[in-house]
Amino acid sequence: MQPFVHLHSHTEFSLLDGISRLPDMVRRAKE
Incomplete structure (x- = not known):
């Protein structure tokens, strides 16, 4: 399974x- 990243952020x-x-x-994000 690919890592999940939230693209909607504040x-x-x-x-x-x-x-x-x-x-x-x-x-x-770099970590």
Whole structure:
């Protein structure tokens, strides 16, 4: 089975509901 990746996510640029920082998300994706 292939690893599953959520492509729909919210960052600090999403108004009102973004809590994730984009650099943190990129770092986590590389792990």
